[in-house]
Amino acid sequence: MTFRRREAILFPNDRNYASRKNACATGVTAMKVTISDVARLAGVSTATVSHTINQTRYVSEETRDKVYAAIRELGYTPDASARSFRTGKKKTVGFVVPDISSKFFGTMIETAEDCLSAHGYHLIVSNSKESMEREENNIRLLTAGLVDGLLVASTMDSFQRFDALIPNGFPVVLVDRVFDTKKYSSVSVSNFQPIYRSVCRLVRKGDTRIGIIGGLPWLSSTKERIAAYQQAVQDCGMEVDENLIRYGGVDEGSAQQCLDELMEKECDALIVCRNSLVSEAIVYAHRHNIRLGQDIDLVSFVDYDSSLNQLYADQMDSIIQPVEELGTAAGEQILQRIEEPDAPVLEKVLTSAYRPYSPPGAWAPSQR
Numbered sequence: 600m601t602f603r604r605r606e607a608i609l610f611p612n613d614r615n616y617a618s619r620k621n622a623c624a625t626g627v628t629a630m631k632v633t634i635s636d637v638a639r640l641a642g643v644s645t646a647t648v649s650h651t652i653n654q655t656r657y658v659s660e661e662t663r664d665k666v667y668a669a670i671r672e673l674g675y676t677p678d679a680s681a682r683s684f685r686t687g688k689k690k691t692v693g694f695v696v697p698d699i700s701s702k703f704f705g706t707m708i709e710t711a712e713d714c715l716s717a718h719g720y721h722l723i724v725s726n727s728k729e730s731m732e733r734e735e736n737n738i739r740l741l742t743a744g745l746v747d748g749l750l751v752a753s754t755m756d757s758f759q760r761f762d763a764l765i766p767n768g769f770p771v772v773l774v775d776r777v778f779d780t781k782k783y784s785s786v787s788v789s790n791f792q793p794i795y796r797s798v799c800r801l802v803r804k805g806d807t808r809i810g811i812i813g814g815l816p817w818l819s820s821t822k823e824r825i826a827a828y829q830q831a832v833q834d835c836g837m838e839v840d841e842n843l844i845r846y847g848g849v850d851e852g853s854a855q856q857c858l859d860e861l862m863e864k865e866c867d868a869l870i871v872c873r874n875s876l877v878s879e880a881i882v883y884a885h886r887h888n889i890r891l892g893q894d895i896d897l898v899s900f901v902d903y904d905s906s907l908n909q910l911y912a913d914q915m916d917s918i919i920q921p922v923e924e925l926g927t928a929a930g931e932q933i934l935q936r937i938e939e940p941d942a943p944v945l946e947k948v949l950t951s952a953y954r955p956y957s958p959p960g961a962w963a964p965s966q967r
Contacts, residue, residue: 632675640669653690654719691721692933693741694750694774695734699726703874704752707774707926711750714930720747729754729815729848738764748937750774750929756817758782770936774929777819777946784936784945786928787819790872790900791827793918793953797870797898798831800916800955806868806896810843810861812854812880813872821846824872840864847876854879862887868896874920877901881911891915892956912956919952 638645643662650656651666658666669675692715696704712722723746727734734754741749748770755761758778765771765783773785801809811828813821829839842864845857854876861869871877877899884891891897897915928947935942 632673634675636673637666637669637675640673641665652719688747688937689745690719691723691746692748692750692930692937693723693725693737693746695725695727695737695741696752697727697729697734697754698875699724701875703920703922706922707752707929710923710926711930714927715934718934720934727754731755731760735760735764742766742769748772748933750933752776753778754815754818768940770933770940772929772932772936775820775925779819781944781946784932784947786925786932786947786949788920788925788949788951790820790824790918790920790951793951794824794827794870794872794898795831795834796953797916797918797955798828799835801868801896801898802831802835802837804896807837808840808843808864808866809868809870810845810864810866811870811872812845812847812857812861812876814847816846821872828870847873855883858883866895868898870898872900874900914956916956917954919954921949921951924949 634645634648638648641648641662643666647658647662648666651658651663652670694708694711696708698704699708708722708724715722723741725737725741727737731754734751738749738751742765749765750772751761752774753761753776758780761778762780762782771783773783773787775787777785777787798809809828809832811825813825815821825844828844832839843861843866845861847853847857857876858869858880869880871880877897880897880899881891883889884895884897889895891911891914899915899917901917901919928949932945932947935945
């Protein structure tokens with residue numbers, strides 16, 4: 600018995616079903632196709648169709664194929680509003696990021712979405728553009744009934760300002776950037792040891808004027824990186840020179856200004872803590888005939904594999920961020936918070952990797 604033949608035998612007198620199916624075949628607008636129609640055509644229960652669509656229970660591959668074949672043939676679209684009304688869930692997560700054009704956050708979004716999609720959830724992405732006001736508006740909108748939970752890479756300069764935006768008990772996971780007050784679960788990356796090691800290596804090579812360019816000064820990620828730099832400088836027996844510490848903002852040209860100021864201070868090494876600024880530093884060096892690995896040592900943050908990073912991998916040290924792992928962990932954590940809103944706060948800290956470059960010839964201290 601064929602699939603189509605069984606349908607005709609089982610439901611010969613269902614005129615509504617027949618008219619809806621005929622309308623789908625002819626392209627004529629008619630009554631809305633329902634989950635019951637899909638169940639009839641697939642020869643299964645409505646509960647099985649629901650479990651197949653929402654991935655809420657095991658369904659055999661053969662049955663899934665039948666259900667999806669019926670969905671395609673009838674042109675069925677699940678009623679998200681009805682499902683939300685019944686379950687109280689939208690099966691949707693929001694993600695507020697500071698820079699949607701950044702490859703770092705783009706990769707994170709993609710891996711988080713893969714994780715959520717595997718569990719039947721959708722992802723809504725909102726771009727704050729490193730603006731606290733935009734972040735406030737985005738959070739208010741998303742938490743007003745649009746999503747079940749929220750991932751946030753916050754730009755806020757205070758916990759109180761952020762906390763005031765979150766409804767009581769609403770599932771939230773902080774991503775990449777955290778606050779000193781540990782009220783919300785978080786997934787972040789520690790870069791303390793890689794920066795510390797990179798400074799020590801630069802000192803052993805004979806560098807004495809080591810500059811650093813961080814991100815926005817109030818962010819937790821920036822604070823940790825600057826703290827690691829200062830600690831390493833002191834432990835290597837040198838004085839911390841605040842004039843060698845610069846902060847790159849989101850404005851176009853901020854990197855250029857930082858580099859100009861550090862070059863005026865006669866830096867013989869640079870640590871650039873944002874991948875988006877690394878390319879600007881490399882271009883700057885070329886324009887000013889500064890040879891990487893010879894005239895100046897460069898330590899760069901690598902958030903992703905790019906042709907530029909690969910091209911200069913043998914001329915600069917790299918600190919490699921586990922971006923994909925960060926996105927997956929964020930997706931897993933927000934799903935846990937949605938299912939168990941009252942669960943204890945969980946802080947997950949990943950670690951970046953330090954990869955010093957190997958020049959063609961071995962270097963010796965103070966050989967420059």
